[in-house]
Amino acid sequence: MHLLPTFPLRRWAAILLFSTLALPALAQSGNDQELFETQKRLSVGVTKFAEARTAVNAFISRRAAWVQKQEETPDQLTAEFVLPTRALGGLDSLAAGLGFVLENNLNAHNLTSRLQELKADEQDLQAQLALATLELRNPRLEEPKRQSLQEQAARYETRLRELRQRQQVVASHAGQAYVTLRLYDEVTFPTGNRKVSFVNMPGVEYGYLRLDNPKPGLSSRAYQGYAIKYMFTRGKSYFNLGVYKPLEKAEEPEFINELFVINFGQDFYPRNFGRGRRKFLNLYTSYQVGGFILNRNSDEDNEFIPNLNLGLGIELIKTRHILLDTKASYFVPLHDHSRDLRGILGQASFNFVF
Known part of the structure; x- marks a missing residue:
């Protein structure tokens, strides 16, 4: 057994x-x-x-x-x-x-x-x-x-x-x-x-342009307006499209009564200031390149002028879904008469994940 x-x-x-x-x-x-x-x-x-x-x-x-x-x-x-x-x-x-x-x-x-x-x-x-x-x-x-x-x-x-x-x-x-x-x-x-992280973040932007040398009858001392700002990378890379109106108006035919702006821009985070990882107060530098259509009271003298802006900004609030930031830059038209139109440009924008 x-x-x-x-x-x-x-x-x-x-x-x-x-x-x-x-x-x-x-x-x-x-x-x-x-x-x-x-x-x-x-x-x-x-x-x-x-x-x-x-x-x-x-x-x-x-x-x-x-x-x-x-x-x-x-x-x-x-x-x-x-x-x-x-x-x-x-x-x-x-x-x-x-x-x-x-x-x-x-x-x-x-x-x-x-x-x-x-x-x-x-x-x-x-x-x-x-x-x-x-x-x-x-x-x-x-x-x-x-x-x-x-x-x-x-x-x-x-x-x-x-x-x-x-x-x-x-x-x-x-x-x-x-x-x-x-x-x-x-x-x-x-x-x-190359590290490119795409996002879909539309938003709105307020701009205030104060000219260094405004000329009576030709330009206002300041222009302000709103733009659509579309951010498409976390870089941050974006386009903005908007219209600035004069704070003071005049009746002269040569007076600039509207700036229709379109720009491509990028922001860069400094290496030694957190690289944009904080939720509040991220410092960054920026540039914008593009141009604007200059409209006068007389419809015959409208023209397109390229421009370049270099600036410094701060992200006030930054999360995965919203971004609130503000910046100041120097507005430089690339034109023979740029002295008459250059100045300090302040911008504040709000973007959200769509």
């Missing part, structure tokens, strides 16, 4: 080899991120890549429990590592200080429920193995059936080892986070192309 299942020697050897090699590898594998209670994906664009890379490497060597993968190129760093959950705040602070955070996603899982599922699967397999073992004790069992049951029992044993190993891995990952960190030089995307 067979009291225990009798497995062929080669089959036992295969099971032993799997348990000594494959399962410990599973315990150290970070590919199955669901074995961790927290997964975090972080992407950061930086202006000083070499310094940022050194800071990230120092943080990983000091705080990471172990590193799954780390790849570096002259302008990118990709790292996957395990971090104690309590250290995630320090990682966020480091990222915010390095540059512009392009992505910061956090997912959490309940490991208790996962362990309960694995324990239930283990109990089901134990019951199936016990049933197969009981059938193998039957002395009247035919040889083909016995071999089939032995192979089935071997599969149950292997799956039980995998489940128990998996439970150990899940339990050992309590209080840990699997982090995928990508660091980019700010002038590149992950594809290596």
